[in-house]
Amino acid sequence: MGNSKRTILILIESLDNGDAAKALSTLVQYIDKTTYDVTVCSINAGGQYESIIKENVNYKTILTADSGMKRKMVYRTLPMSMVYKFYVPQGSDVEIVYSEGFATKLLSASSNKKAKKYAWVHTDLNKNHWTREVFSDNKEETEVYNRFDKVIGVTNLICEAFKKEFPNVKQPVETIYDPIDSLSVRLKSLNASNDTEKPVKYRLVAHGRLESRNEYSRLFRIVKRLIGEGYDLGLWVFGDGSERGILDHYIRENNLQDRIKLFGAHPNPYRYTVQGNLFVCSSFSSSVIKALILGLPVIAAETPELKELLKNGECGYIVPNNETALYEGIKKLLDDPQLLAQYRQKGEARGWDFDIEALMVPYENLLGA
16 A cells, blocks of 8 residues: 555744744644655755754755855745755645745645645745745735635734735735643653742743843843832742843842843753743743643733734733733732632633644644645
C-alpha cells in the first residue's frame, strides 16, 4: 500500500529566535504523525529551533551561511516561480507559509495546483508593516495573499489589523492561536524550587525582556512603595536585556536585594513561577499564558492584546497602563484575598483553553480540510 498520510509542507524564512519559529517547534512536536507527513523547509539554515525541527519531522533548507551567489539568486535575481521550482519541496497536499514577508511571496508562486495553501501572520501589520521592505506596495502584497486559500492570524487582533491593512484581500481570514507546550510547562513546574530565601507573605512574579518597553523600573518603584507601607512582599523577575545594569543598580541603591531577585534567562522559570501569589504583566507575551496555565492570578496593564487574552478582565485583573493604576491594582488584590482567589480560579480555567491538545484541534481540522 502507498503512503496514506496527508503530506504537509511548512515554509519559514528562518528558525532563529522568534514567535513564529518557537510556535513551529511546538507544532512539529505535537502534530499527529500517524496522520500527517510533515516537511519543514527553512529558507535559511541554522537557528535556535533547528534541532527540534530535525528531531520531529522532515527538514530541508535552501540557503546556508556561505551560499553566496545562490543567496543572491534566491532573494534578488530569479523570479519567485523559479525559486519555488528549483528549491522548494514539491507535491504536498497542503502548503503553509509560517512567516510573513519573503517566505509568503515565495510560496505564493507555488505551481502545486492540488495543494491547499495557507498563509500565517504573526505580526500586527497595521502597526508594524515591516513587510513593506519585501513588496513594492500594498497592491502587490494584496495580490500575493489572494493566491492563498486562507490567511491565519495568531490572535483576533492580528486578524483585524490584517483586514484593516489589506481591505482588498478576498480570502477568508481566521484566528488560530499559536501552540503552547502546556504539558512541558506543567511538568517543569513540578520540580519546585528549594532555594532558601527570606520567606515573604506575597510573592510577585514577572517574565519578559529587561527593556524599557516592559516598564520594570515602574514595577520596582511600586514594590518599594508597598514594602515601605508595610507589605511583606518580594518580586522574582525572569528575563534578560539591556536594562539589567540599571535595574541591578536600583535594587542595590534601595537595599532591595532580599526583596527583588533578577534570575536572568533562566532555563526553567516555571519551578519558581508556580510558587508565586500574583503574576504582573505590562506587555503581551506567551509568559502570560504560561502563568494562566500554572494557575497564577494575573494583573495586567491594559493593552489590546492582554484584553483579548484575559477576556476583557474576566480572567485577569486589568488596570490602566500607568504607574498609579498598577500600584493601586496590586494593593487592592493583596488586600482582598477573596478577590485574589477568584482571579486565580478564573485564570486557571482560562489556562486550560491553551492546553496543547485543545490548541492542536484547529490545526488538524484545517490540515484535514
